[in-house]
Amino acid sequence: MPKDRTPTRIQQKNRAAILEAALNVFSAHGFRGSTVDQIAAEAGLSKPNLLYYFPSKEAIHTALLSGLLEVWLAPLHALNEDGDPMEEILSYIQRKLEMSRDLPRESRLFANELVQGAPRIHEALSSDLKNLVDEKTAILTRWMDQGKIACVHPYHLVFSIWALTQHYADFDVQVRAILGGEDPFEGAGPFVELLYRKLLTP
């Protein structure tokens, strides 16, 4: 196991390669469906070598999840009370949709975890995530009280945004099977924008 001191170039490179490979594998097969050999092969390392950098399969998984949670929540963090309410919300939605398009592996990694009861990130949900959502729904509620956007259940508003945008990453196969060759995001962008404009216009 490498020391905790300043990591060498090799350590940085290999840790990064492992996390990148693990993202590919875990997001495609879930935790239980992925094997250490698979991740090692994808990272271009032997299995014992991989286990030299991370003590176990589970350690890789949690390192991935906790490392990506920040990235995943960044768009919501950026929601700014001082901006124009409708524009703030719509640009949050657009950022989430772009993340589904550009980071589908990350979306599916979390989807895999959540759909199976989030055994490994349950605590993060009810602490970090809940705090963030509480904070941002408070902003939404204030906007509603001020009549700047229509009055709807703020938590379910957030859920709906997550559901709508992440659907395109998580259930990509289904969407594409139905749309045929058409690019899903071509139509999705205008659709969700129209939807939330109509919903939130006072």
Add this chain to the structure above:
Amino acid sequence: MPKDRTPTRIQQKNRAAILEAALNVFSAHGFRGSTVDQIAAEAGLSKPNLLYYFPSKEAIHTALLSGLLEVWLAPLHALNEDGDPMEEILSYIQRKLEMSRDLPRESRLFANELVQGAPRIHEALSSDLKNLVDEKTAILTRWMDQGKIACVHPYHLVFSIWALTQHYADFDVQVRAILGGEDPFEGAGPFVELLYRKLLTP
């Protein structure tokens, strides 16, 4: 392996128990994360006995999926061109939401399969499902052309209904972690009804 003749009472009972147990286990852990022993224990059978009724783990899984696909698509099947457009769509949405509340295991079974690329039901998606959706979006399009509902992308309208309603079953842990003790479906029903009323009112 039991004969193909008219199944005995024992066969009916055990097959049903196996599928019920498999639904519990597969929906909670995914295909790869579930073991035959787990399913057998849950069904109150020994592993060899279970494999007397189904030739393999995969056979149980496909039997489950194909058996439930019909149930899963029934609400969309029921969408009737001759009814009142807005009421037809809203009651489709309510039925889907009720299914998320009453059949969350079924929802998660499909979610698990889809998020991992639907390796076992890919063909059903691009044949049965696509045909059904094509048929029903044609109805939606006609309603839009007649000015009976607002004009939006019909495929993305369907996707949004799936995403919004199934979110409450598939990501149940997350929803509950954020809502605290509140019943998710209490607020979800009125929220989605308002959302689609605003979206689809011409």
Add this chain to the structure above:
DNA sequence: TCTTGATTTGACCATCTGGTCAAACTCACG
């Protein structure tokens, strides 16, 4: 160059898992 710590690996192990099989048991029916 030499030394020392960092890195890599082949061989190995214990456990889990899907699946098999022959033998035993049960049940309906003549």
Add this chain to the structure above:
DNA sequence: CGTGAGTTTGACCAGATGGTCAAATCAAGA
């Protein structure tokens, strides 16, 4: 009863899988 088909199971197997370890290799500073 008795019998034959239907049902159940303990014992077992082969392969996969997470993880270990001692030995080998490499890399950079003295």
